[in-house]
Amino acid sequence: MISVDLLVAPRWLVPIEPAGAVLESHALIVDGGRIVAVLPIAEARAQYQARETLALPDHAVLPGLVNVHTHAAMSLLRGIADDLPLMDWLQNHMWPAEAAHVAPDFCEDGARLAFAEMIRGGVTCINDMYFFPDASxxxxxxxxxxxxxxxxxxxxxxxxxxxxxxYIHKGLELHDALKHEPLVRTIFAPHAPYTVSDAPLLKIRQYANELGIGIHMHVHETAGEVAMAVEATGKRPWQRLRELELLGPDFIAVHMTQLTDEEIAQAAAHGVHVAHCPESNLKLASGFAPIGKLRAAGVNVALGTDGAASNNDLDLFGEMRCAALLAKAVAGDARTLPAADALHAATLGGARALGLDDEIGSLVAGKSADFIAVDLSAANTQPVYNVLSQLVYAAGREQVSDAYVAGRALLRERRLTTLDEHAAIARAGEWRRKIKP
Known part of the structure; x- marks a missing residue:
């Protein structure tokens, strides 16, 4: 028998690849932080001797969720300014609060609170955009x-x-400092077309090409943003980004609620990925991303929560459900973004957007052992006729019991193993008293 680190034995295994598959009575074999095999449980027990067995008789095991767009440290600004349109929210509330309080300790404490929340909710990969990225x-x-x-x-x-x-210089220094970290990568994050001028964008494209890292940017978030750009320059922001040659298969366009059919076709032609943040878009009344049209054109769609200051949670299960329901309503077709496709967007779609789909996003032999377990025994997820539907339309993040990254447990039986959650919450309380005494 072959000795391995871990044998995971769930009721259901959702590998994401092949699409729509749900495996019963199968095991996930993990060794050295990687997936060795996915095979029927009887064969697994006959071939492998595991140093540890994770028995999950009421659970579905699936890849860890990928939050492809968030501002982690803004968890400390959760609820500080609600029920406002984007520009009012940004200019009159967020930016003044950030000017007064953002510093390394703010960003560390905010990121720690956010990561605790996200791990608890089954997120194992996070694409962050914020000040002091070294703190994140x-x-x-x-x-x-x-x-x-x-x-x-x-x-x-x-x-x-x-x-x-x-900004660019410090970013390059951080990229060099992190290049030997196995789990942490970098991505250029110019904020938005209305906050970054042409010269820095041209430099970012040059460095992205040289270093082989991606670009992550808010694009066409609101109709007002687009109208403002047209009035000032005669061009829609998307056209400007195309002319600067910023768009490509390494580019993640966040929000994308204001699109023409021509722009959708161009996004597909350029291989651009879309980070869909439905709850934030709804709360800020930013608009509806045309997910059905984007996917029909061949655009890869991933899911993000945006920051806790505009959502107000970092719940990717909630985003899956909202994305699926909203896509149907926008398209006028209940077949748009079915449960299997929503799960794909939250896992392999996000991994693909980040250039990590060879490493994570599905439970396939050879990939990193990044996976989560969801307990479906609760009243709200019984009876189970369709596991994929239960995960997207009925399950809540509180049902995530275990979360692993590279074979290491970050959440075990609903207990965080790497972060002191109580300390993070206490620090959040101190920040609340400082920000709004």
Whole structure:
């Protein structure tokens, strides 16, 4: 018999590949942080001797969820300004609060709170965009979570950098500092077309090509943003980004609620990925991303929560459900974004957007052992006729019992193993008293 680290034996195994598959009485074999095999449980027990067995008789095991767009440290600004349109929310509430409080300790404490929430909710890979990305990276390493850390760039000064050139320079330094970290990568994160001018965007494209890392940017978030750009330049932001040659298969366009059919076709032709954040879009009344049209054109769609200041949670199970329901209503077709496709967007779609689909996003031999277990024994997920439907339309994040990254348990029987949740909550309370005494 072959000795391995871990044998995972759930009631149902949802590998994501092949599409729509649900395997019963199958085991996941893990060794050295990687998936060795997926095979029937009887064969697994006959071939492998595991040092540990994780028996999950009421659970579905699936790949860890990928949150392809968030602002982790903004968890400390959760609920500070609600029920406002985007520009009012940003200019009159978020930016002043950030100017007053954002610093390394704010970003570390906010990221720690956010990562605790996300791990509890089954998120094992996080694509972050915020100031002091070095702080997010430190907490990601502490938590053991897989992360893509955004090298933020904007034209105006902040506590992190004083100019666009300094943002880029500090980002390059952080990229070099993290290049040997196994679980933490970098991605350029110019904030939006209305906050980053042409010269920095051209530099970012050049460096992205040279370093082989992606670009992650808010694009066409609201009708007002598009109208403002047309009035100022005569061009829609998408057209400007195309002319700057920013678009490509390494580009993640976040939100994308304001699209023409021509722009959808261009997104497909360029291989652009779309980070869909349905709950934030709804709460800020930003608009509806045309997910049915995007997917029909061949565009890869991934899911993000956005930040807790605009959502107000970091619940990717909620985003899956909302994305599926909203896509049907927008398209006028109940067949749009079925449960299997919503799960794909939250797992392999996100991995593909981040260039990590060879490593994570599905439970396939050879990939990293990033997986979660969801307990379906609760009243709200019984009886189980269709596991995929239960996961998307009925299950809640509180039913995630276990979460692993590279074969390491970050959540075990609903207990965080790498983060001190009570300390993170206490620090959040201190920040609340400081921000709104």
């Amino acid at each position: 990276a430190r907490i990601a390493i502490e938590a053991g979570v897989r992360a893509s850390v955004g090298l933020i760039a904007i034209d105006f000064p902040s506590a992190w950098a004083s100019s666009a050139d300094e």
